[in-house]
Amino acid sequence: MALHRISGRIFEQQSSDYSDCELVVDGDRAFVHSGAIKQDIGNLAQLKIQARLGSFAQKITLPDGRVFETEDLDAVEQLRPGGFWNTVAKTEKTGWHLIPLAIATPFMAFGLYKLMIPVLISMGMSITPDQGLYALDKSTLRTLDRIVLDETELTAERQDELTTVFNKLLAAKEKTGSKSDRNFKYKLLFRDAGPIGPNAFAMPGGTIVVTDDLVQEFDEDHIIAAVLAHEIGHVDSEHQLRQVYRALGMWFMITMIAGDAGEILEDALLEGSAVLSLSYSREHEMGADNYSYDLLKAADMRTDGLVGFFDRLQKNYPLPKKGEWAMSHPVADNRIENIIERIIADGGTPPDRNSDTPSDGDDGTKSDEPVKEE
Numbered sequence: 001m002a003l004h005r006i007s008g009r010i011f012e013q014q015s016s017d018y019s020d021c022e023l024v025v026d027g028d029r030a031f032v033h034s035g036a037i038k039q040d041i042g043n044l045a046q047l048k049i050q051a052r053l054g055s056f057a058q059k060i061t062l063p064d065g066r067v068f069e070t071e072d073l074d075a076v077e078q079l080r081p082g083g084f085w086n087t088v089a090k091t092e093k094t095g096w097h098l099i100p101l102a103i104a105t106p107f108m109a110f111g112l113y114k115l116m117i118p119v120l121i122s123m124g125m126s127i128t129p130d131q132g133l134y135a136l137d138k139s140t141l142r143t144l145d146r147i148v149l150d151e152t153e154l155t156a157e158r159q160d161e162l163t164t165v166f167n168k169l170l171a172a173k174e175k176t177g178s179k180s181d182r183n184f185k186y187k188l189l190f191r192d193a194g195p196i197g198p199n200a201f202a203m204p205g206g207t208i209v210v211t212d213d214l215v216q217e218f219d220e221d222h223i224i225a226a227v228l229a230h231e232i233g234h235v236d237s238e239h240q241l242r243q244v245y246r247a248l249g250m251w252f253m254i255t256m257i258a259g260d261a262g263e264i265l266e267d268a269l270l271e272g273s274a275v276l277s278l279s280y281s282r283e284h285e286m287g288a289d290n291y292s293y294d295l296l297k298a299a300d301m302r303t304d305g306l307v308g309f310f311d312r313l314q315k316n317y318p319l320p321k322k323g324e325w326a327m328s329h330p331v332a333d334n335r336i337e338n339i340i341e342r343i344i345a346d347g348g349t350p351p352d353r354n355s356d357t358p359s360d361g362d363d364g365t366k367s368d369e370p371v372k373e374e
């Protein structure tokens with residue numbers, strides 16, 4: 001039997017001391033090889049593999065409490081239920097006669113997946129209570145705070161100003177009505193996200209996180225307002241929940257056939273990082289952009305913020321790294337055109353896209369409005 005080797009490092013319990021090593025899987029046993037020392041650490045099923053979080057290093061908690069960390073994300077995927085090495089391990093335990101089934105399973109799952117996925121998504125969404133969304137927000141935030149987010153360095157004054165903008169948008173939403181029957185708990189949080197850069201992300205229950213870099217690099221209220229309205233649009237259209245179920249659907253189908261579905265679902269939901277690694281579809285992006293436009297208009301605020309945002313984002317971040325805004329919210333030229341078309345359709349004047357200087361004293365209101373109401 002071939003061995004599955006993953007290079008990484010091992011952290012001692014409750015310590016930041018680590019040493020380079022290899023995690024080796026042989027059948028259903030796992031070993032740590034460090035130099036000439038080979039240590040049997042137990043059954044593959046006893047490894048606690050953290051949910052994948054974008055392109056960040058992956059952690060695996062060993063039965064003895066030590067943590068193995070690696071950048072070889074693909075190799076780790078193979079250890080998960082449904083992954084190749086996990087399937088091999090199960091097969092070894094249960095008998096070689098199951099090999100044809102093990103080979104057929106992914107194909108069966110994929111065929112079923114395509115047919116079943118829309119059904120699973122709407123089923124999952126309809127049975128998820130609002131309380132479930134709040135729990136998902138909480139666990140997602142906890143995971144993010146542990147792994148990538150730090151306390152904000154924005155002044156309390158700036159936070160208050162932006163919270164006022166946010167509340168103004170929510171008040172306008174009361175006027176325009178909600179798309180969803182759910183009772184979202186909208187909450188705006190600020191965090192320093194280091195390498196993630198300028199970004200904003202919404203969680204399914206209504207928690208919206210804005211990074212310090214977004215506020216600092218796009219320091220104009222009308223731009224931040226447009227981004228916030230866009231995120232409110234994702235929440236109110238239940239885009240995140242839909243994406244969570246889409247991602248879970250694939251795992252679910254595989255594990256339903258291979259077993260352990262409950263455990264996987266629980267892991268993915270509680271760990272919460274599923275939410276982070278998802279990116280929206282172009283359709284969702286366009287939907288959230290239009291939602292943003294409508295909401296800004298209802299709030300009597302400038303409606304051209306997204307144009308300035310996308311222009312500057314494309315100029316300063318032409319090749320987005322993983323985790324950045326453009327990875328999770330794909331930017332396309334037609335999104336800029338869409339907003340401009342809507343401004344023109346409303347009888348307004350589109351923004352001057354060649355000037356990149358922030359306007360003075362911009363408080364997000366329509367003092368130098370490009371849009372005229374009919």
Ligand SMILES: [Zn+2]
Binds near residue numbers: 230234285
């Ligand atoms: Zn988006």
